[in-house]
Amino acid sequence: MTERGAASALPARGLPLGLRLGLSVAITVVLVLGGVTALQQRREMARERHDREALLAESLAPLAAEVEAAASLDEVRDQLALFQRAYVWRGYPDHQVALTDGFGRVVTASVAGTAVTPPEDALRASVAVQSTLLPGGIGQLEVWQDASIFMAESAARWRLWWFNIGLTAVIIVGVLQVAIFLLVSRPLGLLVRSLRRMEMGYLGPIEVPRGAWELRWVVSRLERTAVELQQTVRRMVAAERRALQQRRTNPDPAEVFTGNDGWLAEPAAADQTPSPRDVLVRQYLEDTYRLLSSMDVADPLARSLAQEAWDRTVLEAEQAGAVDLKARLEDAALRILEPEAFTRLHRRLAAEAASRRAWLDEQRGRVVRALAEAQLPLIEIQQRVKHTAGVWRKMQEKQLDLDQVHDLYALRIIVPDEEHCYLSLHAVHGAFEPEPFRFKDYIASPKRNGYRSLHTTVRDQDGRALEIQIRSLAMHRAAERGSAAHWLYKAQTGDASQAPHRVKRLVGRLLSRSRRRRGVGVQSGEPA
Secondary structure, three states: OOOOOOOOOOOOOOOOHHHHHHHHHHHHHHHHHHHHHHHHHHHHHHHHHHHHHHHHHHHHHHHHHHHHHHHOHHHHHHHHHHHHHHHHHHHOOOOEEEEEEEOOOEEOOOOOOOOOOOOOOEEEEHHHHOOOOOHHEEEEEEEEOOOOOHHHHHHHHHHHHHHHHHHHHHHHHHHHHHHHHHHHHHHHHHHHHHHHHOOOOOOOOOOOOOOOHHHHHHHHHHHHHHHHHHHHHHHHHHHHHHHHHHHHHHOOHHHHHHHOOOOOOOOOOOOOOOOOHHHHHHHHHHHHHHHHHHHHOOOHHHHHHHHHHHHHHHHHHHOOOOHHHHHHHHHHHHHOOHHHHHHHHHHHHHHHHHHHHHHHHHHHHHHHHHHHHHHOOEEEEEEEEOOOHHHHHHHHHHHHHHHHHHOOOOEEEOOOOHHHHHHHHHHHHHHHHEHHHHOOOOOOOOOOOOOEEEEEEEEOOOOOOEEEEEHHHHHHHHHOOOOHHHHHHHHHHOOOOOHHHHHHHHHHHHHHHHHHHHOOOOOOOHHH
């Protein structure tokens, strides 16, 4: 048999998780914070530049009035020079003003013979003027001012911005390193140390570290998994020992087959005449199924009936032993309650239905051959492919994907007595690869409702999971119709504690209807 899931090599050691988390979070925060603050600063600097140019434009208003009133270009030139000297006295030596015509040509400037082309980063402003001294009578006053002071102030602000960003990054990295060490790195270190001890075979209690609750939850689940693994291995070893001991004490195959008292077990599925009560209950269940199957999913009444069937009627079907009707009722109810999920899952299961049943028949044959080779008696093997609603219910309750549902295919082996259960388990584990975490010995440790059986999950050579239940005939009868019946177990542990009483009331209603059909009067005290 090929071995699945060979152990892979340990990954190469890299940067510690705390350092990687701290750096990644710090870089992300700095990039986001730096980008936002940089954009805000650029907007503020652009607004300040616009405000300074607006002030320059306002300063041209008195000069424009004087230019419009001037009688000659010499007078205009003197006014421009006076305006320029005023700004020089205020500390702006590189300040020029010029009068241009409607075509943008310079007519006169504050400094005669000086080029008036401003640099690209200069502060600029202009205002329109009307004068008979200009060609066409229209022109504008243009002023530009050296922006070196403004640019120096901007550079200083950017340097301060870089300092603030760097300081923020250092503080964030430091705080994150401390927080991550306390909440993540230190607890992970303790967890890694515990895992190394487990690898060496010391499966003792794991130290629960202080830190993030998720890590504490992981540690508690890991400890619980380790305990379950220990218990499962002990149970499997104990089961194998019991099988070997029983094989030594029962060497004769014929004696093993007949049991200690020489009684040959009767078939597990012996036909029994159904009682009138069972007939009426089954008729009610079939009517409910036909009604749900014929209703439209958009009908509000259909949803109400489907919810009632999903919550209660399927339990009544299980109580009545109508397992086939239970599956059909669940499918019909789910088709109305969750139409999209039902259709999607049903199509996925139906696409593989033929191959799944053929595969299950093949595995059944392997089990029969394994038991025959071990010379073990076999009363019956029952096989089951989980129906659509059953698969959906388990996926929702356990939060599983379809590939993780291990009991999608199941076989039930029924043998004469308890001794053969362990012998059959030994044979099955020899023919398949067992899943350690999926083994339950309910014979040694019965459920609280008295249910007894061996449950194991095995995989074939291709890795497909198969659930196998192994019971004695007495265990099977108790599980199906006795105190350990599945419906009663659910009724004791769920909301369906009144299921038997509901069935009694249901039978009473069915009897009343049947009598009315035959014209028989109903007594006043009889339930209606």
